[in-house]
Amino acid sequence: MKGLEEIIRPKSLQTRLFLYGALFVSLLAILIGVLFYFTMTQGIEQQVGRRALNIAVTTADRPDVRQGFFEEDPTEVLQPIAETVRKQTGAEYVVIGNTEGIRYAHPVPDRIGKKMVGDDNERALLNGESYISEAVGSLGPALRGKTPVTDGEGNIIGVVSVGFLKTDLSSIFFDYIDNIAYIVLASILLGVAGSGLLSRSIKKELFGLEPAEIARHFTERSVLIESVREAIIMVNSEGDITMANSAARDVLALPEDEDLAGRPIQDVLPNTLLPRVMETGEKMLDRPMEIHGKKAVVNRIPIRVDGRIVGAVSSFRLQSDIDRLTEELSQVKQYTEALRAQTHEYHNFLYTISGLIQLNSLDEALSLIHEETEAHQSLISFVMERLQDPFLGGIVIGLFNRAKELKVQLVLDEDSAMGELPEHLEKSFFVSILGNLVTNAFEAVEKNPESARVVRIFILDNGSEILIEVEDSGPGITEEVEITLFRERISTKSGADRGYGLVTVANYVSELGGNLYYETGDLGGAMFIISIPKGG
Numbered sequence: 001m002k003g004l005e006e007i008i009r010p011k012s013l014q015t016r017l018f019l020y021g022a023l024f025v026s027l028l029a030i031l032i033g034v035l036f037y038f039t040m041t042q043g044i045e046q047q048v049g050r051r052a053l054n055i056a057v058t059t060a061d062r063p064d065v066r067q068g069f070f071e072e073d074p075t076e077v078l079q080p081i082a083e084t085v086r087k088q089t090g091a092e093y094v095v096i097g098n099t100e101g102i103r104y105a106h107p108v109p110d111r112i113g114k115k116m117v118g119d120d121n122e123r124a125l126l127n128g129e130s131y132i133s134e135a136v137g138s139l140g141p142a143l144r145g146k147t148p149v150t151d152g153e154g155n156i157i158g159v160v161s162v163g164f165l166k167t168d169l170s171s172i173f174f175d176y177i178d179n180i181a182y183i184v185l186a187s188i189l190l191g192v193a194g195s196g197l198l199s200r201s202i203k204k205e206l207f208g209l210e211p212a213e214i215a216r217h218f219t220e221r222s223v224l225i226e227s228v229r230e231a232i233i234m235v236n237s238e239g240d241i242t243m244a245n246s247a248a249r250d251v252l253a254l255p256e257d258e259d260l261a262g263r264p265i266q267d268v269l270p271n272t273l274l275p276r277v278m279e280t281g282e283k284m285l286d287r288p289m290e291i292h293g294k295k296a297v298v299n300r301i302p303i304r305v306d307g308r309i310v311g312a313v314s315s316f317r318l319q320s321d322i323d324r325l326t327e328e329l330s331q332v333k334q335y336t337e338a339l340r341a342q343t344h345e346y347h348n349f350l351y352t353i354s355g356l357i358q359l360n361s362l363d364e365a366l367s368l369i370h371e372e373t374e375a376h377q378s379l380i381s382f383v384m385e386r387l388q389d390p391f392l393g394g395i396v397i398g399l400f401n402r403a404k405e406l407k408v409q410l411v412l413d414e415d416s417a418m419g420e421l422p423e424h425l426e427k428s429f430f431v432s433i434l435g436n437l438v439t440n441a442f443e444a445v446e447k448n449p450e451s452a453r454v455v456r457i458f459i460l461d462n463g464s465e466i467l468i469e470v471e472d473s474g475p476g477i478t479e480e481v482e483i484t485l486f487r488e489r490i491s492t493k494s495g496a497d498r499g500y501g502l503v504t505v506a507n508y509v510s511e512l513g514g515n516l517y518y519e520t521g522d523l524g525g526a527m528f529i530i531s532i533p534k535g536g
Helices: 002-008 013-060 063-068 074-089 122-127 166-205 211-227 246-251 274-280 319-358 362-386 390-406 427-445 479-483 501-511
Strands: 093-098 103-105 131-137 140-150 156-165 231-236 241-244 284-291 294-305 308-318 409-412 454-461 465-472 515-520 526-533
Touching (some): 013 131, 013 140, 013 156, 063 074, 063 140, 074 093, 122 156, 156 166, 246 308, 274 294, 274 308, 284 308, 319 362, 362 409, 390 409, 390 454, 427 501, 427 526, 501 526
Parallel strands (some): 409 454
Antiparallel strands (some): 093 103, 131 140, 140 156, 231 241, 294 308, 454 465, 465 526, 515 526
């Protein structure tokens, strides 16, 4: 069984290329050799036939041959002439006969006076034609040249037939077969050697991979590229697109079924720098670029094969996507800060209780525990009563803990009333909107005296829309900043990761189909008002 498996197991690509190439060249060489042999034999036969005809015509035109027909014994005159011509030309026979086909001359004297064999004299004797025929004569199959003999007035008085036996031609053909065989064999050997070199070269070009491996790698690469959320475009050395994933079509606002392969990159991205990357061979990483009015971050890398640049690849993502990721990280940071503030407060609370117990002030410890418990339960009850959605309630409680740590008075307006958020509205957007606005408000009042640090939250579901108000007692927003407040990354605080909050809030409000307003509130600082229709 093992031997059978080895026989039927698919051969390697190099082996198959070698075998198919060698077999093809061998069959082609043999076919060419056979065709050459038959072409050569036909050519030789034509030459021999023309030679026989020329000899016959020349002999028939001799005056002594014509005169011989009028002698009392034509054979006595014509037989020596025919034998002389036969010996001089190398023909197998030269036969001369009268209009009845009776032989006057023949290489075999016993056959003189008998009728010529072959039944191919009619065209010469009746029509006066000179021609080449192939027939079986008295000496065997032969190529024969036949021509009429005429008298001085053009009357047909006889026929001359010059023949070369087919057996003699076959011996000539066999003399050439050896040479043809040597040529065919040499061609096969050269073809086999060339097939070996070609298969080895193709195997090297394919990095030693088999067709199944190439197909698998191609499929895996296609799936991998399509699964990447970054837009990817590849071009060849001429600057024509060879591959673009669906994310690239989305960024370029192109139909999903539009084929970009073969199109010049400048037609799709006029401001591309991929040609420069191929010229310089240098990478361009995290470079800003504008694509159809959208800001993007682009990476460009040349493609090298054996040290030669054969193309380039560009990957890019919209700046808005990166900002969104940054904002999501910011949300996680907000939750972490809220939990840290709550943990910090409880640590202080536990330290106080521990100290009171160590001082044996048990009544004071119990009183403090009751007060804290009542305050915490009161906060939770109030929030749960006003905000029944767990997402909003959770972020508000976390913000209360954060405000307590920052010594900020956070107020949930007593008129707030909010049930469960509709399922079709993305709840994480509401959490991000509220978290960003309140965090900005905390930062806006941080320079105020503790007694003047006030932030107010108002959330209301009036049946048709959801209203959110966040107001602070900070210095407010200047006119210069207000112009581009929701369109650019603007921040009055220092730090690299600043200015994302309000832009993100504006984007999320827009995606929820709502409106965002800004005005100066009753507390003297900024007040942001958000209106989101419940229909989405």
